Amino acid sequence: EDQVTQSPEALRLQEGESSSLNCSYTVSGLRGLFWYRQDPGKGPEFLFTLYSAGEEKEKERLKATLTKKESFLHITAPKPEDSATYLCAVQAPYSWGKLQFGAGTQVVVTP
């Protein structure tokens, strides 16, 4: 069965302390890898889609990268408002729209 594993489970950062989150997957022939942000009590908020190894995308303090087996979400100089759970999801080549999510990384940024 395809696996999506996110690490670490939780991350506590000081404001301004850059770090990276990891998402590893076992899907072959990935159709797409997606990053979402989820705040408590809310629905996931779309951040990025990555389609092929070597691809990178940026949005404010976030940068997502993709290799053949994993993706990284880099948070540069985080602020307290970046505190959230970050979810990674993959879409397999044989799936018709189904996203398979990892368990998420809970990020807390303290002032």
Next chain:
Amino acid sequence: NAGVMQNPRHLVRRRGQEARLRCSPMKGHSHVYWYRQLPEEGLKFMVYLQKENIIDESGMPKERFSAEFPKEGPSILRIQQVVRGDSAAYFCASSTGGTQGYNEQFFGPGTRLTVL
């Protein structure tokens, strides 16, 4: 520029009752997806629908659960004879039907179902 809308936001049912969850996709989106997030667990795919068609229901429990997306009106996720284990947050997502952004799913705020 409304996003995905779900109602109700909170729903309380007693064991054995029926729960109906509604989802209106973003304007211009014709694909709808339902996911469930159990306490302390990740998001799990349930079903994928287009107007009047179920495309993939591989994540739906075999009994008591059904989904529809009629030609007119919102998508409905229906749970019959609810049990305590159905307590969860149910999220709807939508996407366009075109090749650009085809796979990008945008989520609603969720319906939190509590079964007493």
